[in-house]
Amino acid sequence: MQMKEYKPLIVAFCCNWCSYAGADLAGNNRLNYPADVKIIRVPCSCRVNPMFILRAFQRGADGVILCGCHPGDCHYTSGNYYTRRRMAMLFSMLDYLGIERERTRVEWVSAAEGAKFAATMNDFVAQVTALGENKRLEDLRCKR
Amino acid sequence: MNMREDTLIPKVGVITDVRIDTPDIKTFRVVTPDGKKAFDHRPGQCAMLSIPGVGEAMFSITSSPTNTEYMEFSIKKCGCVTEWLHQAEVGQQLTIRGPYGNPFPVDDVFAGKNMLFIAGGVGLAPLRSVINYCRHYRDRYGDIDIVYGSRSKDDLLDYKEIIEEWSNDAGVKVHLTIDNPQEGWNGHVGFVPNYVKELNFDTNKTAVLCGPPIMIKFTLEGLCSMGFDKTQIYTTLELRMKCGVGKCGRCNVGSKYVCKDGPVFRCDELDELPDEY
């Protein structure tokens, strides 16, 4: 019997003003990135509450990536600066609890960086694929 | 599997009719998927309705037990389950379990008595079951008086049924009132407790009360000042419930569980309970 190829489920929170547009551009330019990346559009990267990240893992994500405008370019002036601190602390805590640090990432992607978006997603998916399924922050009830 | 039935596991029900009664009250008709009544009940008893994923809540069964085809629930929009139900359409399934609680003593204590029903707002819902039961077995009861009040004419529940059926029955008198004057309303204006005092009923009646706590409080005082004894007055309580069978502990007041020992209480029994309902 052939093993089904493992494809990770990736949740990407993308800020409306930069990264979501970046993802759009990647699509328009026919740049490939895996379909297993589920994009959730947020008004600003700082809209993402730590609970969102945990809930994504609960609901079956194997990796969570957060994309926002480059520091200094936030549509709301400073949202992504807060994001940077918050996520740095959250990811550090997840790591402290023994949850693989490779499952989380923050990346700054502008509206012009379609190529970077695709490259980032390809890289992140490869990284999570190497790790395998998320076992440490999973909720078995959601996997039946 | 060879396990006994468990009351916590509900049956599936289907909404076969939705009637808009007032701006915030709808009446739902519920049967099982094969078109039968889910279970028999007595007037005043309740059922647990739930929408999986939304929640479960206790509702009094509004229809009379004499209706053997379906059950009705008059539900006011006030929480998450009720809000969800209010946007539900005919054909929507839900889950139903019951019947729960003590019914009104319609066959023993009430038999042969003159009945006085007093309701405010959605408080008519639990009484409708008893009223229709008494109307169905009209010869078993004496005179029936119904005092019903609401904020406005539009907020009167079952208005059509009241006007077209109840008011036309022999020996049934309906006294309607609304809180404030309204165009097109010729009836009484004023709060229920005051109206009850104005009507000054003879004490040869058994009274059944249901409505907002403040209405119950003042109506009860009014009835007592008219000479009613608390043993002549019944009411029905509402508290948060989860299991419906006196185990989850939520509706515990004193040594009683409202879901199991109530929701129908005689007012003198209530006096023995600590003031926490």
Add this chain to the structure above:
Amino acid sequence: MQKITRDQLITKAVELLSNGTVSAVLGWQKGEFDYDITPAVFTTEEEIKNNFVYNDFCGANFSKYLVAKTKKLEGKILVFLKPCDTYSFNQLLTEHRFDREKVYAVAIGCEGMADVVKLKNKVDGIISIDYKDDAMYVDTLYDGTVKVDYADVLAERCINCKSKKCVAYDELMGEDGEVIDSARFDEVARLEAMTPDERFAFWQNELSRCIRCNACRDACPACTCEKCVFDNPNSGVENKAPANSFEEQMFHIIRAYHVAGRCTDCGECSRVCPQNIPLHLLNRKFIKDINECYGEYQAGAEVGSRAPLVDYTEGDLEPGEVFERGDNNA
């Protein structure tokens, strides 16, 4: 340093109550066995004289009670604050959680409090405790009178005391201390040095004991939300029991995260945990990270300071760099 005695505190409380400075006293009430002390509000001299105690088991942090107790209060309430409590007191003031005008704060020097769990692990059947200068003498059911050194039952949070300095008070009793260069982050560093698998195993073992009694949250002076997300049916994460390891982790991550930058490291969470989960290690991780990434910060050291997680600089570390830093350290 001379230890503050029960009598001194009673005298102070009675004085302030009788001269009308305060109308109520938040203090410690004696229990059945000398170690089971309950925080209580005293309003009469008689109650204070009969029931007020102060001994090595008065670890409860009173700051959070001020939020509720000052709301309907007429006049002022007297509160006794140990040095670590004064930090929570300031932090609550920073967050405008109570009216400073309604509180008369008396700070008392502290030599560290005892841990009941530690004591019970040493001694069975405690009937009463006599606090002598050199040690406690515990009268027991089985072993007669047992001598227990104070150091042997000193609470973990007191062994690693961060500061004996009282940072807020109307009046100080005893001598003020200094901020201490403590070893409180050593255990965090030890965990950081482990492999992720070891860390995961460590926390699974600890957190699996959680019964979600919410004692950590309800005792925490930084947890003062009017309605906690875990109690709010509309939040999507409300629950009364951890259904599985995910929910155990989520509750504790979110709770620690929510107090990150505001937690003064008073240690109440670990003290009250009925399952002895070392919850302070979660909070200290955040404090350590914040100190290392964004500069030394002690919540509650002063009123009005800006918490690091509601602040930023343009040159902050990237989340990825935070890990690299950790690798360099390890």
Add this chain to the structure above:
Amino acid sequence: MRKLSLENINKLFAAVAEDKTLYLPVDQSDGSAKYSKWAEGTVWSNALNTVRSPKDLFFPQTEDLMEFKTEGKNIEVIDIRKESEDFVIFGVRACDVKSFEVLDRVFLSEPVDSYYASRREHAVIVSLACSRPSETCFCTTFGIDAINPEGDVSAWKTATDIYFKANTEKGEEFLASIEALTEESDDTAVNEQKAKTADIMKKLPLADLTTDSFGGGKTEELWNNPVWDEFSQTCLGCGTCTFVCPTCQCYDIKDFDTGNGVIRYRCWDSCMYSEFTRMAHGNNRLTQKERFRQRFMHKLVYYPENNGGLFSCVGCGRCLSKCPISMNIAKVMRKIGGDK
């Protein structure tokens, strides 16, 4: 009476575990004990008692009740109940054994709770007499005999041996199943130990605590007692006392949407929580005082009123050692009883 040398206790556990799941108190890494499944190498704890009570084994903290599948407007109810496996709970103290009776009166009264009943029917309870009660013990207050515990089998542990006596048919079966390992013995050693323990029981600090002021019909008398105001003042409103209590049985029923169905589960709830009685349009217990009063009135008045005088407290002392502010039922009883 059957006797077994403690040296061979693991042989006994192995024999029992061969055909039944065996639960017994085991030390955890933090030093406290917990009822855990026995497996080769598991060491029976010497602790007086566990932090979590054995009620977990009949009434777990969370338990899935049923599942729903929804499709469009349709709902399917899936009964996921399974008959419980046979299991043995070993080393249950007298107080905890009594707690099962308290729970039984709730869950086994009509309509029977099938989830609880299934586990209860499949369990054999091997109790263990106390020999070193703690200062927080007050089971005698509720008429519980710590040196003669109830249960299917009673056991007494001395320094060298463990003695068993069957009390029920299930117990006889249990003893028969381990007959090869045990030998017949007289009860001299047991009686000696009983006498010693009985002496200690008399000396316990809470030995003089009585239930005189409590029981059915005392609602009116106790309702306005100032103790509720005074003692609830600093109550944190956490659930520690409730969750460690062997007799607290209030629960909540909730739905969890898994994304591919809905699980309806129940979990422990606490009357100390502010939203315990909150409804869409109000709450009948608005302050901590009312919630605090409810917990103690329920245990000391309402429950006995409905259950022939049986109190819903067994004096295990868990809340005494675990309450973050050291407020507890003993203090409440002392205060009210002392007011007389």
